[in-house]
Amino acid sequence: xxxxxxxxxxxxxxxxxVLLRTGELRAYExxxxxxYQATPSLAVFPATRDExxxxxxxxxxxxxKFVARGAGTGLSGGALARDVVLxxxxxxxxxxxxxxxxxxxxxxxxVVNAALTAAASAYGLHYAPDPSSQSAxxxxxxxxxxxxxxxxxxxxxxxNHVLALTVVLPGGEVVTLxxxxxxxxxxxxxxxxxxxxxxFGVVLDATVRLERNPQSIRTLLADFSSVDAAAHAVSAIIxxxxxxxxxxMMDNAVIQIVEASIYASGYPTDAAAVLLxxxxxxxxxxxxxxARVAEFCTAAGARGVRIAxxxxxxxxxxxGRKKAFxxxxxISSHLVVQDAVVPRTKLPAMLAEIHRISARYRVTVCNxxxxxxxxxxxxxxxxxxxxxxSGRVHQAMKEIMQACIDAGGTITGEHGVGLDKLPYMDAxxxxxxxGAMCALRDVFxxxxxxxxxxxxxxxxxxxxxxxxxxxxxxx
Amino acid sequence: MSAEALAIAxxxxxxxxxxxxxxxxxxxxxxxAGQRCPASEPLSLEGLHGxxxxxxxxxxxxxxxxxxxxxxxxxxxxxNQWLTLDPPGSRHGTIGATVATxxxxxxxxxxxxxxxxxx
Numbered sequence: 001x002x003x004x005x006x007x008x009x010x011x012x013x014x015x016x017x018v019l020l021r022t023g024e025l026r027a028y029e030x031x032x033x034x035x036y037q038a039t040p041s042l043a044v045f046p047a048t049r050d051e052x053x054x055x056x057x058x059x060x061x062x063x064x065k066f067v068a069r070g071a072g073t074g075l076s077g078g079a080l081a082r083d084v085v086l087x088x089x090x091x092x093x094x095x096x097x098x099x100x101x102x103x104x105x106x107x108x109x110x111v112v113n114a115a116l117t118a119a120a121s122a123y124g125l126h127y128a129p130d131p132s133s134q135s136a137x138x139x140x141x142x143x144x145x146x147x148x149x150x151x152x153x154x155x156x157x158x159x160n161h162v163l164a165l166t167v168v169l170p171g172g173e174v175v176t177l178x179x180x181x182x183x184x185x186x187x188x189x190x191x192x193x194x195x196x197x198x199x200f201g202v203v204l205d206a207t208v209r210l211e212r213n214p215q216s217i218r219t220l221l222a223d224f225s226s227v228d229a230a231a232h233a234v235s236a237i238i239x240x241x242x243x244x245x246x247x248x249m250m251d252n253a254v255i256q257i258v259e260a261s262i263y264a265s266g267y268p269t270d271a272a273a274v275l276l277x278x279x280x281x282x283x284x285x286x287x288x289x290x291a292r293v294a295e296f297c298t299a300a301g302a303r304g305v306r307i308a309x310x311x312x313x314x315x316x317x318x319x320g321r322k323k324a325f326x327x328x329x330x331i332s333s334h335l336v337v338q339d340a341v342v343p344r345t346k347l348p349a350m351l352a353e354i355h356r357i358s359a360r361y362r363v364t365v366c367n368x369x370x371x372x373x374x375x376x377x378x379x380x381x382x383x384x385x386x387x388x389x390s391g392r393v394h395q396a397m398k399e400i401m402q403a404c405i406d407a408g409g410t411i412t413g414e415h416g417v418g419l420d421k422l423p424y425m426d427a428x429x430x431x432x433x434x435g436a437m438c439a440l441r442d443v444f445x446x447x448x449x450x451x452x453x454x455x456x457x458x459x460x461x462x463x464x465x466x467x468x469x470x471x472x473x474x475x
Numbered sequence: 476m477s478a479e480a481l482a483i484a485x486x487x488x489x490x491x492x493x494x495x496x497x498x499x500x501x502x503x504x505x506x507x508a509g510q511r512c513p514a515s516e517p518l519s520l521e522g523l524h525g526x527x528x529x530x531x532x533x534x535x536x537x538x539x540x541x542x543x544x545x546x547x548x549x550x551x552x553x554x555n556q557w558l559t560l561d562p563p564g565s566r567h568g569t570i571g572a573t574v575a576t577x578x579x580x581x582x583x584x585x586x587x588x589x590x591x592x593x594x
Binding site for chain 1: 588
């Protein structure tokens with residue numbers, strides 16, 4: 001059967017763009033979270049919008065399950081295709097238009113995030129959401145995951161930067177969600193689609209909002225002798241009303257790893273934590289804000305604050321932060337990358353709790369995260385071939401996630417649920433809420449063929465479909 | 476869930492069983508909206524009133540649907556903060572109606588629409 005489908009897809013995209021051999025498919029068995037592997041039954045790579053539509057229609061005709069994939073940099077196992085078709089979209093990489101006057105662009109889903117900003121720079125513009133994987137990740141993947149990044153603290157996440165999408169639904173219909181003028185008329189299907197993790201359809205093009213480049217940028221590196229002091233500095237800055245463009249924290253474990261790598265950024269290796277804070281905007285008044293932020297850091301116990309204005313210095317300070325995950329790859333074979341959010345005011349208490357949990361399970365947590373919006377990324381390096389260590393790592397992560405939920409937070413800030421966070425969905429949402437998610441999915445993908453088995457636990461949907469009469473009495 | 480919220484859920488459930496149609500009434504400031512509304516009974520949200528929590532350090536506030544924009548403005552002003560939504564109509568309009576209609580005003584060009592502000 002799969003050979004028949006392969007032959008049909010080859011007539012659309014060409015023989016070379018359909019992969020069937022296990023060896024070739026291995027390249028697509030993981031996303032950025034390499035602890036999970038699943039081999040697709042077939043991989044197909046359309047190059048144009050028409051080819052993509054024809055492929056999705058062929059999959060619909062044959063009732064074939066599929067998973068759309070961009071660059072495969074996701075960190076939740078969301079792009080894994082176990083024994084189903086993998087629909088790779090990285091060849092749809094045209095920037096269709098950039099409208100400098102209205103600060104917007106129309107791009108295909110395979111356009112790399114940083115490539116869009118590079119192209120927009122000719123107009124004095126940039127695309128603000130900047131995930132750490134921005135040099136490789138695609139806009140289509142960003143839309144699917146509602147991706148964030150350090151600068152989303154001030155500028156907002158993907159959701160706030162997409163004006164319209166053309167989407168091919170899993171059934172093969174092509175629909176337009178939102179509109180390029182940014183005015184929402186009718187139901188906000190665009191909002192529902194962004195962050196739907198490939199369960200609602202395949203993006204054919206995205207109209208995105210670009211931001212004007214700020215007149216001036218200042219990057220500060222504040223050096224602390226305790227994590228708690230750094231966390232309190234974050235709270236003080238936020239409460240003051242100064243909106244930083246980014247506010248990132250790295251603890252000593254991360255600093256050591258980064259400084260020992262080719263991404264060394266000159267972070268003080270004896271610091272318990274550093275804060276990387278960026279302020280941008282009109283030059284007038286900016287240095288006053290910089291001075292106030294430096295004062296807040298010093299008052300919270302910072303040993304020193306460095307201020308970089310030169311673009312090369314700023315880029316160097318950012319390099320370690322952006323490449324921290326890559327640097328971690330040097331020290332252990334596997335890495336659990338977590339992504340949880342707590343209210344900003346709970347940050348100091350939560351960091352202390354994470355420290356207690358990691359000590360109890362004898363694991364080393366490296367914290368590198370978006371402190372300004374309470375988006376934690378506790379990471380644990382380990383050896384997946386050691387069952388005892390793996391067990392302790394996963395148990396520690398479970399407790400960290402539960403602690404974040406208990407503190408009024410949530411289980412993902414920007415990486416999505418995918419496969420990795422499925423076990424936590426029941427702890428976060430009521431059965432009725434999960435049921436509503438299942439019902440919404442039915443609207444876009446009634447046959448559950450698009451990235452099936454991700455985001456909402458299958459048992460929730462089964463229960464929802466099994467008991468329509470019981471729903472009336474739920475609250 | 477509060478008793479008021481449960482009572483509203485009960486009313487919606489009861490309407491479903493009776494196949495009755497409901498018209499949601501928040502502040503009741505703009506009931507005709509230029510459209511005929513054929514609903515058979517009103518669903519008043521009056522009981523869903525007031526600010527549930529406000530964490531100035533987090534820049535977040537939770538309010539029940541029938542809380543007016545002016546009440547939110549008053550509470551946040553005390554902390555030198557504000558909700559950057561200015562939908563048309565009176566400031567006695569409710570946060571529920573603002574969200575339901577995705578209404579925004581001139582401030583949207585700088586700060587975005589309700590969808591950008593609701594967590």
